[in-house]
Amino acid sequence: MDIPWVEQLTPQERERVRDVLLVTEALPGDYICRVGRPVTYWFGLLEGLLKMSNDDSQGPVMTFTGLAPGGWFGEGTLLKREPYRYNVQALRNCRVAGLPLEHFHGLLDHSIGFNRFVMRQLNERLGQFIAAREIDRITNPDMRVARSLANLFHPGLFPRVGGVLRITQQELAYLVGLSRQRVNEALANLQAAGAIKVEYGGLRVLDLASLRSLQVD
Numbered sequence: 001m002d003i004p005w006v007e008q009l010t011p012q013e014r015e016r017v018r019d020v021l022l023v024t025e026a027l028p029g030d031y032i033c034r035v036g037r038p039v040t041y042w043f044g045l046l047e048g049l050l051k052m053s054n055d056d057s058q059g060p061v062m063t064f065t066g067l068a069p070g071g072w073f074g075e076g077t078l079l080k081r082e083p084y085r086y087n088v089q090a091l092r093n094c095r096v097a098g099l100p101l102e103h104f105h106g107l108l109d110h111s112i113g114f115n116r117f118v119m120r121q122l123n124e125r126l127g128q129f130i131a132a133r134e135i136d137r138i139t140n141p142d143m144r145v146a147r148s149l150a151n152l153f154h155p156g157l158f159p160r161v162g163g164v165l166r167i168t169q170q171e172l173a174y175l176v177g178l179s180r181q182r183v184n185e186a187l188a189n190l191q192a193a194g195a196i197k198v199e200y201g202g203l204r205v206l207d208l209a210s211l212r213s214l215q216v217d
Helices: 004-008 011-020 075-080 101-110 112-136 141-152 169-176 180-192 208-213
Strands: 022-026 031-033 041-047 050-053 063-067 087-090 094-100 196-199 202-205
Touching: 004 112, 011 094, 011 101, 041 101, 063 112, 063 141, 063 169, 075 101, 075 112, 094 101, 101 112, 141 169, 141 180, 141 208, 169 180, 180 196
Parallel strands: none
Antiparallel strands: 022 094, 031 087, 041 094, 050 063, 050 087, 196 202
């Protein structure tokens, strides 16, 4: 079971997780979470690409972040046992795992290793959303694309991405809020700068530090 937090559990806890963990398929456009619905699972993305956004009933849709393979999300909502305040939607065919709400709380009550993982998740998530807020204020397209890619290659939040992210230019455009043509231009500039390499069906990061620190006049 290639799930990072499972390694923090005792053998008995791992066996119980294997019994209750749900794995399902999601098609492009399917919702994993929807605004206002009760929380029932802690979700993790095994394969594919998701986007987290606001509800579109009160105005334009705003994408908060992309969710890449290996990422688990929604722990804050589970801790508070409140309805979802965001949507999570599949951008491509996805495999999604779900840990039932009560088992999530059971592990919090009894597993020190699981508690440490969730605490790290919350801390990394806070940093991610601060970075997303900064990206919203960036007007230069190359910098927006660079920072957004850096978020998707976050080794703590998305450990299964590795050095290559399977994403199309159109999917990246959805996440960044730019046209596909402008994203294509930004990727060409980032590749020329030696930060990434555009490959068939995805992107390879050559210099993650450059993506995080890119400055354009």
